[in-house]
Amino acid sequence: MMRYTSRIFATLFLxxxxxxxxxxxxxxxxxxxxxxPSCITLPLRDLDLTSDNAVMFFSERxxxxxxxxxxxxxxxxxxGEARMDLYRVACAEPNRSVVVxxxxxxxxxxxxxxSQLVLPWLTGSTGMDPFPLVFKPEANSWGQPPSQxxxxxxxxxxxxxxxxxxxxxxxxxxxxxxxQWSSNGWSNAASYYNGFFGLELQxxxxxxFLAIGVPATANLxxxxxxxxxxxxxxxxxxxxxxxxxxxLISFSGAxxxxxxxxxxDTDLVVFLSWFTYDVHGELLWLTGAARFTPxxxxxxxxxxxxxxxxxxxxxxxxxxxxxxxxxxxxxxNRLEVEYQLDSLGLGSDVMRLERLYALxxxxxxxxxxxxxxxxxxxxxxx
Amino acid sequence: xxxxxxxxxxxxxxxxQASPALADPALxxxxxxxxxxxxxWIPDPPDYGLExxxxxxxxxxxQFYSAQLGDKTxxxxxxxxxxxxxxxRSLIWLEFILAAQYGNTDLEIQLPTVVGEVAxxxxxxxxxxxxxxxxxxxxxxxxxxxxxLSRQQATTWYYGRPPGERRWVFLLDNGPPFPEEYxxxxxxxxxxxxxxxxxxxxxxxxxxxxxxxxxxxxxPxxxxxxxxxxxxxxxxxxxxxxxxxxxxxxxxxIPRAVFLAPFRDVRRMVMxxxxxxxDESGNMLWLTGAAEFDPxxTEITIPIELVTNxxxxxxxxxxxxxxxxxxxxxxxxxxxxxxxxxxGIGLGSERRQLQRxxxxxxxxxxxxxxxxxxxxxx
Numbered sequence: 191m192m193r194y195t196s197r198i199f200a201t202l203f204l205x206x207x208x209x210x211x212x213x214x215x216x217x218x219x220x221x222x223x224x225x226x227p228s229c230i231t232l233p234l235r236d237l238d239l240t241s242d243n244a245v246m247f248f249s250e251r252x253x254x255x256x257x258x259x260x261x262x263x264x265x266x267x268x269x270g271e272a273r274m275d276l277y278r279v280a281c282a283e284p285n286r287s288v289v290v291x292x293x294x295x296x297x298x299x300x301x302x303x304x305s306q307l308v309l310p311w312l313t314g315s316t317g318m319d320p321f322p323l324v325f326k327p328e329a330n331s332w333g334q335p336p337s338q339x340x341x342x343x344x345x346x347x348x349x350x351x352x353x354x355x356x357x358x359x360x361x362x363x364x365x366x367x368x369x370q371w372s373s374n375g376w377s378n379a380a381s382y383y384n385g386f387f388g389l390e391l392q393x394x395x396x397x398x399f400l401a402i403g404v405p406a407t408a409n410l411x412x413x414x415x416x417x418x419x420x421x422x423x424x425x426x427x428x429x430x431x432x433x434x435x436x437x438l439i440s441f442s443g444a445x446x447x448x449x450x451x452x453x454x455d456t457d458l459v460v461f462l463s464w465f466t467y468d469v470h471g472e473l474l475w476l477t478g479a480a481r482f483t484p485x486x487x488x489x490x491x492x493x494x495x496x497x498x499x500x501x502x503x504x505x506x507x508x509x510x511x512x513x514x515x516x517x518x519x520x521x522x523n524r525l526e527v528e529y530q531l532d533s534l535g536l537g538s539d540v541m542r543l544e545r546l547y548a549l550x551x552x553x554x555x556x557x558x559x560x561x562x563x564x565x566x567x568x569x570x571x572x
Numbered sequence: 573x574x575x576x577x578x579x580x581x582x583x584x585x586x587x588x589q590a591s592p593a594l595a596d597p598a599l600x601x602x603x604x605x606x607x608x609x610x611x612x613w614i615p616d617p618p619d620y621g622l623e624x625x626x627x628x629x630x631x632x633x634x635q636f637y638s639a640q641l642g643d644k645t646x647x648x649x650x651x652x653x654x655x656x657x658x659x660x661r662s663l664i665w666l667e668f669i670l671a672a673q674y675g676n677t678d679l680e681i682q683l684p685t686v687v688g689e690v691a692x693x694x695x696x697x698x699x700x701x702x703x704x705x706x707x708x709x710x711x712x713x714x715x716x717x718x719x720x721l722s723r724q725q726a727t728t729w730y731y732g733r734p735p736g737e738r739r740w741v742f743l744l745d746n747g748p749p750f751p752e753e754y755x756x757x758x759x760x761x762x763x764x765x766x767x768x769x770x771x772x773x774x775x776x777x778x779x780x781x782x783x784x785x786x787x788x789x790x791x792p793x794x795x796x797x798x799x800x801x802x803x804x805x806x807x808x809x810x811x812x813x814x815x816x817x818x819x820x821x822x823x824x825x826i827p828r829a830v831f832l833a834p835f836r837d838v839r840r841m842v843m844x845x846x847x848x849x850x851d852e853s854g855n856m857l858w859l860t861g862a863a864e865f866d867p868x869x870t871e872i873t874i875p876i877e878l879v880t881n882x883x884x885x886x887x888x889x890x891x892x893x894x895x896x897x898x899x900x901x902x903x904x905x906x907x908x909x910x911x912x913x914x915x916g917i918g919l920g921s922e923r924r925q926l927q928r929x930x931x932x933x934x935x936x937x938x939x940x941x942x943x944x945x946x947x948x949x950x
Contacts, residue, residue, distance in 0.1 A: 328706045421935030424805055425821045426844050434882045434890035438819040438846050440806045442932035443945075458935050461807050463819055463848060465858045467882040467890075474884075475848045475858045499815045499850040501857070501919055507815035507850070536884055549823035552802030552841050554937040562826050 223330055224367050224383035225288045228422045228522055228556040229281035230329040234362045237290065239277050244290075245410045248276035248402050251296070255308035255393055271296060272307055276365075276402065278410055282417035283521055283557060285384055287407040289365035291325060307361065310391040313398070316382055323389070325363035365389075380560035384408070416487040417519040419460065422556035427525060427543040435466040437527075437543060439517075444481060457481045462491050462515060469535045476531075478515060487519045493531070513538075522556035523565065603942050604746050605705065606764035607663050610803045610905050610939035611656030612704030612743065622665055622741070626654035627790050630782050636681050636774075646671060647681065651770075651782060655791045657798035657904040658940060660765055662787040664744040666700060672737040684772035684779070686744065690763045695771065698758060700742035744770070761943040797870040798902045800843065803939035807929040810910065816849040818910070818926060820900075825864065840864045845874050845898060852918055859914070861898065873899045878917060896921075905939035906948065 230237070238244070253269045273294045278287040293307055312323040367379050384407040390398040417423075421441045428436040444457040461479045468474040478491035492511050499507030513531040520526060523545050530538040548562035555562065622628075630651035638645040648669040653662040670681070686698045746758025759768075765787040773779035798804075801822060808818045821844040844862045851857040861874040875894050882890030895916030901909035906928050913921035931945035938945065 328703070331703050331706060421937050424934050425823060429885065431887050432885045433887055434879050434892070435885075438821060438844075440819060440821075440932075441935045442806055443935045443938065444932075459932060461819075461929075461932075463846065465846060465848070465860070467884050469884070471881055471883055473856050473858055473880070473882075475856055477848070496815050497856070498854050500854060501850050501852065502810060502813050502816075502922075502924070503850075504812050504814055509815070539885075541885070546844075548826045549821070549842065549844070551805050551934060551937065552822045552824045554802050554934065555824070559826075566826050 222367055222379060223558055224379040224560075225329075226281050226283045226286050226522060226556060226558045226561065227330045227554075228417070228420065229283065229286060230279065230288045230290075230364065234290070234328065234364065237279065237362070239275075239279070239290065239292065243280040243411070243414070244277050245280075246275055246277050247405050247410075248274070250274060252391070252400060254293075254310060270307065276404070278405070278407060280407070280411040280414060282414050283561065284413040285408050286380065286558070286561075287384060287411060288329065289383070289404065291363045291365055293361045293363075295359040308393075309363070310393055310400075312365070313390045313392070314382065314404075315388045315390070316385060319382070321379075321382055322368035324366055324368050326366045327363055329364045329366070331366075378560055380558045417521055418485050418487050419458065419482065419489060419517070419519050420484075420556075421458075422522065422551065422554055423519060423525065424551050424554075426546040426549055428546050429541045430544055435464075436546065437465070438463045439525075458484055460489050460491060460517065462493075462517065464493070464515070474534075476512065489517050491515045491517060493529070495534070522550075522561070602706065604758055605941055606746050606759045606761050607704075608656050608658045608661050608761075608905060608939060608941045608944065609705050609937075610798060610801070611658065611661060611663055622650075622652045622654065622667065625796075626652035626663075626665060628652050629785050629790060634772075634780065638679055638681075641677070641679070645674065645679070645681075651784070653785070653787060653790050655787070655795055657795050657902075658944065659795065659904070660787055661761065661941070661944075662765060662791055663704070664764070664784060666742050666744055668740045668742075670738040675736055675738055682774065684774050687771045687773065688759050688763070688784075689769040689771055689781070690759060690766070696759050696763075697747040698770075699745050699747045701745035702742065704743050704745070706745075761941045795904070798904050798939075799868050799870055800841070800865060800872060800900070800902050801867075803905065803934065803937055804902065804908065805934050805937075807932055808908065808926040809929050810924050811927055816847075817929065819846045819848075820844070841867055843872050843874060843900070845876075845900070847876070847898070847912075857917075859895070870902045871899065873897055876912075876914070900926075905933070905944075 239246070251271050251273050254272050255269055273296065275292045275294075277290045277292070279290055280287050293309075295307075309325050312325070314321045314323045367383070386406040386409075387404050389402045389404050391400040391402070392398045419441060421443075424439060424441045426436060427439055440461045440463075442459045442461065444459050459479060459481050462477065464476040466474050466476070474495070476493045476495055478493045480489050480491040482489040491514065493513045493515055494509050495512045496507045496509050499505075512533045513529060513536075515530075516528040518526040518528070525543040527541045527543055528539075529536075529541065532538060545565070548557075548565045550556055550562065557565075628650055630649065632649055633646050634649050635644040636647050637643075648671070650667045650669070652665045652667070654665060655662050668681070668683070670679070683700060686700060687695045688698050689695045767786040767789070768784050770782045770784050771779055772781065802824075805820055805822045808820060810816075810818070823842050823844070825840045825842055842862055842864050845860065847859045849857050849859070857878075859876045859878060861876040863872055863874040865872045874897060876896045876898055877892050878895045879890045879892050882888065893916075896912065896914040898913075899909070899911040901911070903909065908926040909923065910926045911921075911923045912919075915921055928948065931940070931948040933939050933945065940948075
């Protein structure tokens with residue numbers, strides 16, 4: 191155990207401050223997430239843990255510290271019993287899931303004045319490789335800034351369930367990689383996270399009191415094969431083998447409709463631009479836009495050809511709808527386009543699009559870092 | 573371009589009924605933010621960028637009751653407004669400082685709840701956010717028990733507590749968007765950037781307030797330029813031109829990172845630009861280019877290529893030729909300087925301005941706040 195824990199701290203000593211925080215740059219998303227950022231969405235309380243793509247693998251009552259703990263020297267005086275349920279929630283990406291923890295207080299322990307749990311400190315391990323983990327109240331976040339790591343905050347007192355019985359006095363968290371660890375570019379974090387690993391829980395200033403085996407993602411889920419179209423799919427796309435041509439696809443929120451209610455859900459808009467050549471090898475650009483409902487994994491986009499325009503001119507050009515493209519999202523790095531361009535003599539077919547390298551919208555990637563990394567540097571080349 | 577999109581959008585907007593609140597939050601970020609999502613950054617507490625970038629408007633000692641020390645204990649509270657690149661927009665940061673003399677003491681510090689009083693007797697729930705742009709993890713009233721714990725998280729025999737004062741930084745944000753039947757919506761961006769009173773409350777009988785000055789009264793008219801980032805990806809048009817435009821895609825380059833090697837120094841970004849327009853004869857013309865830049869840059873020059881003699885979905889290599897360049901200068905979420913030099917194909921050079929196509933920004937990764945995007949559609 192000594193060697194186990196000291197390796198973690200030796201590593202933490204060697205690492206520097208989180209680079210993106212220290213840079214003072216505008217907010218960037220955490221590139222070190224061990225799960226695809228497109229997989230889990232917020233607010234966490236809306237996640238349906240009873241659906242088919244969630245599997246509970248641990249459910250027990252455990253003793254945790256409650257608030258006011260540090261005022262007492264009696265180690266048992268300020269502990270409360272809480273139920274901890276652990277789930278893996280499947281992603282569209284193959285062999286990827288997110289581990290979600292739900293803590294709930296049994297009714298007999300509910301005391302509005304002291305119903306605040308101090309979350310346990312966590313360590314994951316695969317074999318002899320330890321890696322520090324944390325519970326984060328929001329997915330895809332940085333979590334506690336490293337410089338404040340040793341000042342525990344904001345991990346208790348948030349009732350995810352609000353006042354809605356029976357979820358009152360429940361808390362939900364995403365099991366995530368520790369900020370200090372992830373900020374340093376741990377490129378294979380997803381493999382650790384999605385494989386079988388041991389999870390040890392520790393109350394403050396104590397040795398671990400509980401060890402849990404977290405089952406591997408591949409043993410729980412089959413790949414789902416569809417992904418909702420979203421802004422994370424925006425960017426450059428190409429068809430493998432087709433040279434010097436491609437697509438720029440942009441997913442946007444539809445213009446607000448003037449409602450004051452900002453909680454209103456809005457449609458999304460896909461704008462597709464296809465840069466290619468006509469039957470004579472002349473430059474051809476086709477564009478199209480379509481609205482679709484959030485959550486859809488498919489959109490039908492009419493394609494227009496524009497002629498007779500003027501460079502930076504104000505006069506409208508001639509527009510004609512020349513075909514259509516049906517866009518389907520399979521995974522973060524796979525789109526299908528079923529096009530019909532008979533009127534241009536280009537026929538119809540189904541194309542499979544891929545990312546241009548691992549390029550995804552900056553700070554809003556779809557895949558986790560490891561998946562992006564492996565698409566450029568295949569594992570055997572590491 | 574405008575004609576292509578505006579009419580169908582407006583028609584469909586009229587036809588579409590209001591959908592249930594947060595029916596599918598999977599694809600949108602929190603729309604309830606009172607600040608532009610493109611503005612928020614996380615200050616690194618040791619560096620205190622707040623001092624450098626923001627204007628301090630409050631610096632007082634407050635007290636909290638400490639069960640551990642058995643008495644009222646001093647806690648310093650500082651408040652800042654930091655400007656955004658968007659006009660009349662800023663972020664409000666609150667910083668709590670525990671003096672060095674208590675640095676080695678295990679303490680629980682209860683944080684007050686925060687309420688914005690935008691008009692007399694008109695209060696709206698707010699929260700102290702650990703990170704900007706988030707959903708928040710609970711309800712407004714559930715946050716009353718938030719406690720700072722001045723205690724090291726790790727076991728003491730492995731890691732000594734670093735000496736000195738303790739600092740915690742929070743962004744003043746709206747509360748989580750809970751169903752409206754429970755709570756009123758938070759502050760609008762206009763309210764957040766106007767003068768208002770912030771009430772900090774430990775319990776109904778123990779509270780104090782801070783006067784928050786308006787953004788325009790506190791910060792100079794000059795605003796920091798918006799760094800080039802993924803939030804600028806999407807559709808842009810040159811004002812006054814028809815049926816043509818520019819598509820931008822900002823991506824991160826994946827560094828050849830190895831286990832635990834910081835990639836601060838090797839992480840770069842790449843801007844891909846496609847300008848679809850017409851040549852001198854009115855024929856279709858698409859020009860593309862890509863260039864790398866460092867995070868934080870506000871300007872980039874991209875060599876522009878013309879591609880000819882290609883073949884539809886073919887492996888045949890086309891002919892490529894650099895015919896000029898485009899320089900993009902970022903000013904704000906909706907304002908990009910566009911300086912082109914297409915002399916190589918007889919289209920000359922000029923400096924123009926790019927604007928968003930309506931309020932369209934990358935879904936789930938907006939740059940401007942809701943209020944500004946709404947205004948852009950009207």
